[in-house]
Amino acid sequence: MFESRPDREYEIFLLGRSNVGKSTLMAELTGHAVETGQRPGVTQAPNHFDWTHPSMVLTDLPGFGFMAGVSEADRERIKTDVIQYVERYADHGLVAVLVVDGKAVIDIIDRHTGPDEVAHVVELFAFLQDVGIPTVVAVNKMDKVDDRDERLNELCDRLGLPGPWQQWQDTIAPITAKRGSIDALESAVREHLHEAGRDDVIGLLF
Numbered sequence: 037m038f039e040s041r042p043d044r045e046y047e048i049f050l051l052g053r054s055n056v057g058k059s060t061l062m063a064e065l066t067g068h069a070v071e072t073g074q075r076p077g078v079t080q081a082p083n084h085f086d087w088t089h090p091s092m093v094l095t096d097l098p099g100f101g102f103m104a105g106v107s108e109a110d111r112e113r114i115k116t117d118v119i120q121y122v123e124r125y126a127d128h129g130l131v132a133v134l135v136v137d138g139k140a141v142i143d144i145i146d147r148h149t150g151p152d153e154v155a156h157v158v159e160l161f162a163f164l165q166d167v168g169i170p171t172v173v174a175v176n177k178m179d180k181v182d183d184r185d186e187r188l189n190e191l192c193d194r195l196g197l198p199g200p201w202q203q204w205q206d207t208i209a210p211i212t213a214k215r216g217s218i219d220a221l222e223s224a225v226r227e228h229l230h231e232a233g234r235d236d237v238i239g240l241l242f
């Protein structure tokens with residue numbers, strides 16, 4: 037299990053496989069410089085960040101899926117740790133932001149889907165919904181995606197959300213973190229909290 041977290045009332049979870057741009061998004065959201073890099077798997081323990089209000093912590097959870105130099109067993113362990121961490125602190129969880137790479141996500145899901153296999157991101161999305169944490173999928177790197185609507189519809193399909201994707205703007209948020217274009221994510225989070233009856237905390241976040 038991961039090391040202790042700061043004792044805060046509210047927590048935002050940031051999840052996603054390596055190299056999807058979580059560190060870039062964190063830096064954009066918080067203004068903190070965060071280690072970013074080409075090397076997959078840089079983030080291997082939860083990183084906690086102060087954010088917007090003293091009652092709030094933003095937690096960047098380790099990436100999983102392919103990581104250079106990390107064994108299959110270690111990858112599975114990291115995935116289990118992430119899931120246990122979220123379960124443990126779910127009561128504090130305001131929202132979970134699941135970051136995916138818009139250019140690669142469909143191929144990755146399809147490659148890891150079979151009779152006995154569910155892709156990590158699909159599994160994680162279902163898990164977050166089961167735990168009851170409002171979940172927003174931040175579809176990053178949209179600057180590299182040409183067929184935007186088609187791609188987002190495919191993603192909805194893979195996640196079990198009936199299309200078109202525009203119906204899910206509180207859940208599917210296309211962004212380009214690298215260019216600071218994250219409005220869709222902010223409004224999805226706001227919308228989700230509103231639907232969850234948590235207007236009280238919206239003001240703390242934005």
Ligand SMILES: Nc1nc2c(ncn2[C@@H]2O[C@H](COP(=O)(O)OP(=O)(O)OP(=O)(O)O)[C@@H](O)[C@H]2O)c(=O)[nH]1
Pocket residue numbers: 053054055056057058059060061071072073074075076077078079098099176177178179180211212213214215
């Ligand atoms: N084209 C494009 N590239 C991006 C975007 N956001 C991040 N990247 C690039 O994607 C790579 C990975 O970004 P990181 O922010 O380090 O990714 P990470 O998910 O934190 O990766 P780990 O630390 O390995 O977990 C870097 O080369 C970023 O510059 C984006 O919106 N568009």
